[in-house]
Amino acid sequence: MEKTMRIEVDESRCFAVGNCALIAPAVFDQRDEDGTVTLLDATPPEREHEPVRAATLRCPASAIALHENETRAHDE
Structure with missing residues (x-):
């Protein structure tokens, strides 16, 4: 199974603390x-x-929403 993730951020809720950018810098700035x-x-x-x-x-601020799914790999 392949896992997929889709992320949404609500910039209006953000407090600018920066935890997200410190923990996952490839995804958040x-x-x-x-x-x-x-x-x-x-x-x-x-x-x-x-x-x-x-x-x-x-x-x-709970400004990040995650949506996760599992999908079958194409060659299964």
Whole structure:
């Protein structure tokens, strides 16, 4: 089974704490002008899923939403 993840961020809820960018820098960043979260990859590869889950749990504003699915590999 292949796992897929889709991420959504609500920039209006972001407190600009930066936990997400520290924990999953390949997926999240912060705007220079105000520190608000920016999403670098809405559908990250599986190797980034665990850091994204951790970043989501550490977000004090609950500004990150995850949608996860398992799909069959094409050659099964």
